[in-house]
Amino acid sequence: MRKSHYTEEQISFALKQAELGTPVAEVCRKMGVSEATFFRWKQKYGGLGPSELRQLRQLQEENTKLKKLVADLSLDKAMLQEVLAKNVWPAPSARAFTTWSDQSTPTYPVTRHIGPG
Numbered sequence: 001m002r003k004s005h006y007t008e009e010q011i012s013f014a015l016k017q018a019e020l021g022t023p024v025a026e027v028c029r030k031m032g033v034s035e036a037t038f039f040r041w042k043q044k045y046g047g048l049g050p051s052e053l054r055q056l057r058q059l060q061e062e063n064t065k066l067k068k069l070v071a072d073l074s075l076d077k078a079m080l081q082e083v084l085a086k087n088v089w090p091a092p093s094a095r096a097f098t099t100w101s102d103q104s105t106p107t108y109p110v111t112r113h114i115g116p117g
Helices: 008-019 024-031 035-045 050-085 091-102
Strands: none
Touching (some): 008 024, 008 050, 024 035
16 A cells, blocks of 8 residues: 555545635645545545544555555465475385384494504
């Protein structure tokens, strides 16, 4: 989501001015925005105060971050499931490896000849 050039207070003030009877064209001229932008603000934020508007923006930003996180985790999960579906260790080899590793390996004493002899 793109960051707005206008604060929540400025947007709320512009909407309030129009509600109080100031012509929309004049409010837009003072704010330096087009009428299309003003009406988009009115449609999106109409009836909200500055604090509610700020909270709405914070929730939208958090929602965007969480959606990205869910997408990343879903991709990771799909990749892991794909790897598991390929049977990295075929069943017979896995059994043979397990049985071989469970057997105890014989140990032999190591003798070392020291000195002449």
